[in-house]
Amino acid sequence: MxxxxxxxxxxxxxxxxxxxxxxxxxxxxxxxxxxxxxxxxxxxxxxxxxxxxxxxxxxxxxxxxxxxxxxxxxxxxxxTIPFKAISDKSLQKLFKKDKKLKLPKLDLIDWQTISYLSWLDKGTNRQYIVLENEGDYTALRGVYEASTSNKGVCAICNQHSAVHLFTATVKGNGDHYTSYSNYICDDVLACNGNVTDYTKLEQFVSRNLS
Ligand SMILES: [Zn+2]
The missing domain is CATH 1.20.1280 (Monooxygenase)
Structure with a gap:
């Protein structure tokens, strides 16, 4: 094998x-x-x-x-090298600032079909994104704006699709905060289906973390 x-x-x-x-x-x-x-x-x-x-x-x-x-x-x-499955506990550790973190249904995920993990908390309008690289996870948290049927180019998969605005706020020097907004696909699974290389995805994440 x-x-x-x-x-x-x-x-x-x-x-x-x-x-x-x-x-x-x-x-x-x-x-x-x-x-x-x-x-x-x-x-x-x-x-x-x-x-x-x-x-x-x-x-x-x-x-x-x-x-x-x-x-x-x-x-x-x-x-296929799968996205290394992550546990509820590790997710809680990744997003430890969220005391009442809403977790995705991990048992429903086919790890061999996703390039990134993402889910929404409709109560708080937060969207969570996790990337994995050789067992290391990168976590990104932002606010999503539920859109009224917006069409645009997704910053992750580069396809024209139904998108919403994702905004991450990053703390810079001192009390200085910067927000970054990007349009990304509404449908996370479809978006994952369109990711045929990691360049855009990695750019998207590093832009929102820096
Ligand atoms: Zn997409």
């Missing part, structure tokens, strides 16, 4: 390319067009995957239909 080598974002990127190929196959009978799309998809994977695995690229190249794609994406779970 090989040790997991794909990040969650890698799997999302593969999934995105597979969908592109399937779309081309269902909308065209022109082999030339389909092969061009496949070629571009493979190129994109070669350039952006954290680890290039020829077996996986070969499977992408030969994707036939939806069922085939679903089974293939599912099979990648065996090679």
């Amino acid at each position: 090989t040790a997991p080598f794909l990040t969650v974002a890698d799997v999302r990127l593969i999934e995105k390319q597979v969908k592109k190929i399937l779309r081309a196959k269902s909308s065209s009978n022109d082999t030339k067009i389909i092969n061009t799309v496949i070629g571009l998809a493979i190129e994109e994977l070669r350039e952006n995957l954290s680890v290039v695995n020829e077996e996986i690229l070969k499977e992408v190249e030969h994707i036939e239909d939806n069922l085939n794609a679903e089974l293939f994406i599912h099979s990648l779970k065996a090679y």
Whole structure:
């Protein structure tokens, strides 16, 4: 058994390319067009995957239909490095200023499908975001503005979607506070599904922590 080598974002990127190929196959009978799309998809994977695995690229190249794609994406779970599961206790430690921290339902989370963990406390309008890197967690807390169907580009996944304003307030020198506001996806799971590299996510978090 090989040790997991794909990040969650890698799997999302593969999934995105597979969908592109399937779309081309269902909308065209022109082999030339389909092969061009496949070629571009493979190129994109070669350039952006954290680890290039020829077996996986070969499977992408030969994707036939939806069922085939679903089974293939599912099979990648065996090679996926999950977000290292966090406990209620550790979350309470991360956000120790919140005495009555509302916790997410951790047992419902599929750790192999998330690049970041986030949940809302509708009572206080707070949004919590947690990143994990080799067992180290970074915590971010902000206030969300429940929007009236705002559409925009999400600061985390860079997709155009339904978004809300997330504002984090950072303490600087002395009593000086600075607030940072960003639009991020309303739907955390969909957003996680769109994170195909960590650049934006890491930028977003460090911007709000500094
Ligand atoms: Zn997003």
